[in-house]
Amino acid sequence: MTPREREIMALLRKNPQISQREIAEKLNITRSGVSTHINNLAKNGYILGRTYILREDDYISVVGGANMDIVGSSYNKIIRKDSNPGYIKYSSGGVGRNICADLARLGIKTSFISVLGTDASGSFIKNELSSINVDTSNILIVSGSTPHYLAILDDSKDMELAISDMDLVKKIDKDFLQGKRNIISSSKLTILDTNLEEEALGYLFKNIPSKYLVDGVSTKKVVKLKNYLPYIFFLKVNEYEAKALTDEKDDIEKIAEELLDKGLNSLCITLGSKGAYYFSKKEKIFKKSIKLNVVNASGAGDAFMAGFSYGLFNDESVEECLNLAMASSRIVLKSKTASPHDYNLEKLMEEVKNA
Incomplete structure (x- = not known):
């Protein structure tokens, strides 16, 4: 296309x-x-x-977390154990939710399978997704508080630390997913994030056939995938998450080789400002990052996944998928939010063209 x-x-x-x-x-x-x-x-x-x-089969299912993001950004170098002047912003977030929203803004028919609480945050997140044409009918609503994510950014806009209150995601269990079997198995692609419990991930991989794309999320959560690599069509991780999955701790190419040898089909390893690698049994591609003034690093990895998934959905070459992923990430890096409202296909194509 x-x-x-x-x-x-x-x-x-x-x-x-x-x-x-x-x-x-x-x-x-x-x-x-x-x-x-x-x-x-x-x-x-x-x-x-x-x-x-x-x-009718042209849609993507996203199974993962949704939460309210609270991001505090310091004006100056952070002083530990002290009050740091800065600003605080609230917005919808969550790896799964961000990927889902980005894909919807690119014009992809998207179904979101997640869980939210009965509070104002839950209503806000669901209504916002519905307003951009995400199918929210498969979101489980349970009594209680919606998950929240608190991030502290330093004066360079890099994350200093974060606290993730995602216990509600445990409600996305085997019984709930069993009822979503047809939605997931009929998807052209299914995107997962590792906020899901390991048992839930295992159930999906072993019982519901789909072309699974997985976001590693963090070094602690990505290890849930160790026993399921052969079920994964594509894995997106940063270099630290990749190292957490292997015995190799230094050489990126050896890390990728080990993961592919264990049955993984393909993966991208992002290296921040250095660029990103794509690996499969047949190909190895490296793309350098373009220098830019970073406004906000939160959500850039989610946008990378959305861009790559958009390319796969449209049967693009791997190289073009990587171009789309990196362009998508740059849009977020230059934005003030993790999932900017003005993110769209025209903007993505312009970013690809100007690279």
């Missing part, structure tokens, strides 16, 4: 009744050009019939 065809698909997902003339006006191209692109999309099976019915 070409970049222009992706833009057309995004418009069709928002409004299946849109005319070719309206598409041409929105994208500043000719109507005949729109007709050619739509014919190509129909030939390739992305559109069914004349009324722009999109192929």
